[in-house]
Amino acid sequence: MPVERVVGVGGLDLHLDVVRADGGVGRALEAALREAVRSGRLGAGTRLPGSRSLAADLGVARGTVVGVYGQLAAEGWLVAVTGSATRVAAIAAGRGGETVSPTVAPRGGPMFDLRPGLPDLTSFPRDRWAASVRRAVAELDARVLGQPEPGGVPELRATIADYVARTRGVRATPDAVVITTGFGHGLAVVGRALAASGGRRAATEEPGLARHRDLLRAAGVVPIPLAVDGHGADPDELPSDVRAVLLTPAHQHPTGVVLSAERRAAFVAWARRCRGYIVEDDYDGEFRYRGRPVGALQALDPDRVVFAGTASKTLAPGVRIGWLVVPAALRDAVLRAVVETGAAPSAIEQLALADLIRRGDHDRHVRRTRLGYARRRADLAECVAAVTDTPLSGISAGLHALLPLPSADHERRVIAAAGRLGLRLHGLHGQGYWRDPDPTRPAALVIGYATPPGHAWRRALEALAGALRTGLDEGRRPAGAGDAQPAVVGSGSSIRARA
Numbered sequence: 001m002p003v004e005r006v007v008g009v010g011g012l013d014l015h016l017d018v019v020r021a022d023g024g025v026g027r028a029l030e031a032a033l034r035e036a037v038r039s040g041r042l043g044a045g046t047r048l049p050g051s052r053s054l055a056a057d058l059g060v061a062r063g064t065v066v067g068v069y070g071q072l073a074a075e076g077w078l079v080a081v082t083g084s085a086t087r088v089a090a091i092a093a094g095r096g097g098e099t100v101s102p103t104v105a106p107r108g109g110p111m112f113d114l115r116p117g118l119p120d121l122t123s124f125p126r127d128r129w130a131a132s133v134r135r136a137v138a139e140l141d142a143r144v145l146g147q148p149e150p151g152g153v154p155e156l157r158a159t160i161a162d163y164v165a166r167t168r169g170v171r172a173t174p175d176a177v178v179i180t181t182g183f184g185h186g187l188a189v190v191g192r193a194l195a196a197s198g199g200r201r202a203a204t205e206e207p208g209l210a211r212h213r214d215l216l217r218a219a220g221v222v223p224i225p226l227a228v229d230g231h232g233a234d235p236d237e238l239p240s241d242v243r244a245v246l247l248t249p250a251h252q253h254p255t256g257v258v259l260s261a262e263r264r265a266a267f268v269a270w271a272r273r274c275r276g277y278i279v280e281d282d283y284d285g286e287f288r289y290r291g292r293p294v295g296a297l298q299a300l301d302p303d304r305v306v307f308a309g310t311a312s313k314t315l316a317p318g319v320r321i322g323w324l325v326v327p328a329a330l331r332d333a334v335l336r337a338v339v340e341t342g343a344a345p346s347a348i349e350q351l352a353l354a355d356l357i358r359r360g361d362h363d364r365h366v367r368r369t370r371l372g373y374a375r376r377r378a379d380l381a382e383c384v385a386a387v388t389d390t391p392l393s394g395i396s397a398g399l400h401a402l403l404p405l406p407s408a409d410h411e412r413r414v415i416a417a418a419g420r421l422g423l424r425l426h427g428l429h430g431q432g433y434w435r436d437p438d439p440t441r442p443a444a445l446v447i448g449y450a451t452p453p454g455h456a457w458r459r460a461l462e463a464l465a466g467a468l469r470t471g472l473d474e475g476r477r478p479a480g481a482g483d484a485q486p487a488v489v490g491s492g493s494s495i496r497a498r499a
Contacts, residue, residue, distance in 0.1 A: 184211065
């Protein structure tokens with residue numbers, strides 16, 4: 001069988017032995033890249049050639065390379081970020097030189113998904129949404145179909161102002177609301193507005209989403225780490241030259257803790273004193289399963305807090321609608337940034353969402369899914385308790401839970417075991433939650449229990465239990481080894497596989 005040596009261009013050289021087989025060059029390239037990562041020849045963080053240049057070298061369609069990169073990213077071998085290079089994921093060699101496989105589904109077998117960040121997409125209220133779209137089209141003013149207003153359709157802005165005031169305690173007027181294509185777009189335009197006003201450094205929670213840091217950097221803002229403990233982000237850690245801070249106070253991602261009342265007040269006092277801004281990502285704000293819901297931080301000072309919400313968790317990310325409630329001093333800069341980015345949701349879909357909320361269908365959908373997700377979290381806690389002595393970390397809220405693990409090595413082994421069982425999982429060390437790779441940092445699984453469709457939920461739990469047993473058994477240290485264990489996020493307990 002012929003072997004091709006591939007050398008990437010476009011500033012990046014890449015040596016690969018691509019063995020063309022019956023599966024075609026796509027399968028061959030996929031196998032060659034997978035083997036290069038598995039063997040350790042391509043280390044974690046290695047930047048790969050762009051799909052266009054690699055396709056030119058191979059003499060194949062760019063779509064073939066895009067498909068290969070996408071498949072390997074889904075399996076956990078690569079990390080692909082929109083607007084950035086594709087890189088090798090943090091999959092380290094195990095002891096003795098063996099490599100720890102990422103999340104790879106058995107060929108032809110089932111695939112369950114417990115990655116965080118998604119609701120149950122099968123629960124989307126199709127009929128109600130379709131009815132709202134029909135009403136929006138039937139009743140729309142033709143002028144709405146022209147060039148969109150930067151802030152969004154007035155009907156939705158007014159509806160969102162009422163909605164966030166009613167459900168989250170936000171102090172908002174329609175003029176303060178800016179409609180976006182989701183939280184990522186909202187953070188990008190706020191980042192541009194902050195940079196334009198001289199705010200070139202912003203604190204972001206550690207651990208936190210790498211995507212948020214990337215968006216701020218792209219906007220010209222340098223992200224600075226801000227430590228998170230059992231009370232949320234620590235305002236005492238704010239550097240003196242920071243003029244903005246990004247917080248998830250209702251349900252911190254990924255630790256699941258709530259920002260304490262004392263720290264909320266301290267952050268607001270800091271913003272007033274320094275004339276800085278707080279960007280409040282109301283992550284999972286609608287989903288609290290025990291106790292009273294925590295109101296929005298924005299209500300403490302609407303002049304210093306940008307409130308950001310989205311329909312991505314209540315409905316679906318594909319709806320592509322989010323919103324900002326922006327202080328008056330930042331409003332013009334944010335609207336300019338919206339125009340510069342050139343992104344806006346469909347006017348018809350904005351009107352449909354306004355209709356869905358006004359008629360109460362959105363609230364009914366949230367209440368229904370809230371009950372279902374609460375049951376799932378209880379199921380997950382029961383599943384974990386049957387396998388380990390370490391409970392889930394964080395409050396009973398949101399669409400994900402954290403399961404602390406003793407070490408980064410345990411985390412990799414559990415995720416590898418899950419992959420062999422057809423289960424996709426995320427961990428603190430594999431998805432950039434820690435900005436600097438360091439195996440001594442706390443380890444945990446970040447389990448998205450809302451993601452699987454209802455019919456697959458029980459089987460996903462069974463796969464998770466099997467992965468925990470296998471991964472923890474493989475990762476056990478010999479008795480008396482005496483190695484120091486790193487701290488565990490949100491828990492002082494140790495974890496062990498039960499017999």
